[in-house]
Amino acid sequence: xxxxxxxxxxxxxxxxxxxxxxxxxxxxxxxxxxxxxxxxxxxxxxxxxxxxxxxxxxxxxxxxx
Numbered sequence: 465x466x467x468x469x470x471x472x473x474x475x476x477x478x479x480x481x482x483x484x485x486x487x488x489x490x491x492x493x494x495x496x497x498x499x500x501x502x503x504x505x506x507x508x509x510x511x512x513x514x515x516x517x518x519x520x521x522x523x524x525x526x527x528x529x
Contacts (some may be wrong), residue, residue, distance in 0.1 A: 466490045466500050473507050483507050498527035 469486030472479040487504035490497055505520035 466497065466503065469500070469503050469507075473503055473510070476510065480507055480510055496527055498524040501527065 465486050469483045469490070472483035472486060484504060484507045487500045487507065490500040491504070494500075501520045501524035505517045505524065508514070508517035508520060
């Protein structure tokens with residue numbers, strides 16, 4: 465599911481919402497999977513929701529440390 469979200473994030477446009485759903489599904493299963501926090505942060509950034517993006521990037525950094 466994470467990889468599908470990554471592909472959709474890269475494609476952009478209307479697929480960004482689907483990417484967000486994919487990353488959310490992964491994080492519902494495993495709250496310690498840093499790559500999905502990073503991917504979701506990228507989606508939030510593309511939606512110009514910088515506050516949420518920073519939260520997710522921070523979570524990814526803290527988990528990956």
